[in-house]
Amino acid sequence: MALIVQKFGGTSVGTIDRIQHVARWALDSQARGDDIVLVVSAMSGETNRLVALASQINPIPFSREYDMLIASGEQIAVGLVSLAINTEAEKRGIIQRNIQNRAAVAAPLLGHQIGIRTDSVFSKARIQAIDTSTLHKELAAQRIPVIAGFQGVDAENNITTLGRGGSDTSAVAIAAALKADDCEIYTDVDGVYTTDPRLCSKARKIKRISYEEMMELSSLGAKVLQIRSVELAAKYRIPLHVRSSFNPVEGTRVVSQDLLGSMEQVLVSGVAADTAQVKLSLQNLPEQPGVAAKVFGALSRASIVVDIIVQDVPSNGLLTVSFTIGQNDALLARKILQELRATQFSEMRIVEEADLAKVSIVGVGMQNHPGVASKMFSLLAEAGINIKLITTSEIKVSCLIDGKQAKKAVEALHEGFQLHLTE
């Protein structure tokens, strides 16, 4: 008997039909003798609907109020999925309701009800602790906890959310807290691909991938898993299984690198593209110690994730710093930089370039093979693509390019590194 956490994303609970499917799936899983814990996202479209309502009031909403608002999406999904599980269980004769319409296989649980404690960084909160006592009690009673992903409460009992895709992190954190045997991530694709199939028709499903490669792919725009969830899974060695809720085939297993045989080690395992990138260049900054700290400190206090950072050689005592951020953070970043100019760097010029894409290659194999980066640059050059910024790590190389050329770049890299052939 195993303990399995099953996480269902927005499209997997996007309609009443899909919700009923999830209910049958969970009950079937339980009937095989396993303990099942569900973590659900908001129905697809729901979070966007709520965000749109907030934007009508304020384009940069106050964060605490925003989190309370959007957390309601997961609450709706928890209510409906639990209702569907009980309804199906009644149909199967597992439960009989009493006169007050109560009976339960499902145990609907919000963040505050199982003590998912987070810090107070609203909209990007990090989980600090989970109280598993209620979960253990419900499991012992043969019930299926249905938990709202994406949400928690801070020390003052304010509702917090974990950022887009945060339900993945909720699922892995709960799996870790419960020492689950497996964490299944159900989504609308049947696994992790060598690249985005919409950008490259030759994309191929990867059977097994290491946590490290998956982290790089996640950080590079593969929307399948939130990167924090992979970090957490790696830390607690929770095996992930990314699979489709529409198609019961085996998906992609994300595991420790030591569980991957060396025969499977390929040079490059995936190509990623992230298209909603903005490049900001700050020109005419004084060449003084602490300038970068002031700029990036201000951005970081607002929880803006800065990606590629490049600093030019100073000329005439003046400095240019360039960096990229996601389109979502652009409005807030601009506001912060304008304040900085008003209060500290009066000469600073802010140059913004939007609609950029970051294309990246990822693979643990490249650690021991020199020349992978230069091959990437050649492939892009041959395709007539100009590179605006470059950044590298031990197992990835990323290039910032014009967003309109993202598809062409991905195809050239996928073909050039022969990803359609491997495995």
Added chain:
Amino acid sequence: MALIVQKFGGTSVGTIDRIQHVARWALDSQARGDDIVLVVSAMSGETNRLVALASQINPIPFSREYDMLIASGEQIAVGLVSLAINTEAEKRGIIQRNIQNRAAVAAPLLGHQIGIRTDSVFSKARIQAIDTSTLHKELAAQRIPVIAGFQGVDAENNITTLGRGGSDTSAVAIAAALKADDCEIYTDVDGVYTTDPRLCSKARKIKRISYEEMMELSSLGAKVLQIRSVELAAKYRIPLHVRSSFNPVEGTRVVSQDLLGSMEQVLVSGVAADTAQVKLSLQNLPEQPGVAAKVFGALSRASIVVDIIVQDVPSNGLLTVSFTIGQNDALLARKILQELRATQFSEMRIVEEADLAKVSIVGVGMQNHPGVASKMFSLLAEAGINIKLITTSEIKVSCLIDGKQAKKAVEALHEGFQLHLTE
């Protein structure tokens, strides 16, 4: 300086425009030097949307899951109203947000966050206690608590709801707990009328009305206030002010009868009509002690409110019991009665008559004036309307009639008792 609870119903927060209006209104009220506490309902249409989702899964939903689902409607409204208040306060220069987008005049609060404890009768829960410590703390800091109406938590921390219109009860309970000076109920009409203006064009706004009359009017289908909220207001002597959020004119004050001058005492103060009524007749019941207790006990355990009850004189040892319930409870009631027939009263025949209306006249004046009831029957007879059941109390008389004749009946009674002339 007064402490005022302001409750805004679904239409009052039904659009972003309306929500922004509420925000300005609350801040204006605070600027006059009063302590303001808001209680909000779900945006109009939202609860129906959620109920429709649940119905697609199960026409008689499991109650705990249903409550968790529909409570999210108020959470959305709390988030948006709080966001609008902070946005307006920022515009007025009252607050300045920090780098993490935090600052607050509004304090968004859900039922569980201020310990609104209820019993576990899901969908019709009753409030048992409210912990006012957080509210006092927020008020002392010059903030405006924005509280989700309609919801609470039971002893096991399950989310409960108070029944349709329950936000009125939330508001009055909070006003009572805080010993508020006034409880303003903002709705889409500008007060309580002598009858439903849609049914009778001569309907007139009532300036002041006693708790007792208001309770009768509420129980009789005047949708302005949930009856439990009026009971609660009477018990704790909380003055209510029913008024429009669209129109700043004085509405209707609901106060103790001893505050109404005797000059104001009129025979009949209002005519009410409730159109979604179903009459159930149980025929061929055995004439034995305890039969009624069994029937109504079963219905009451399912929290079905039974209204008019009539028992015929038995003939041949067999009994007929008739009663009315709301259309909403009809499906569940039928199920319970069928179970009762299967297990106890095999000879029982269930006759159902739907689409009925209950028309009623209400007035503290009628206590000391005989002949009011008979005048009502005459007026209905003159209008050609057949009476199916009659029930009376000290300050009201109700008649069950064909639903299609409701409008005609209301007009005849309004005219006959000269309600267009009084006050």
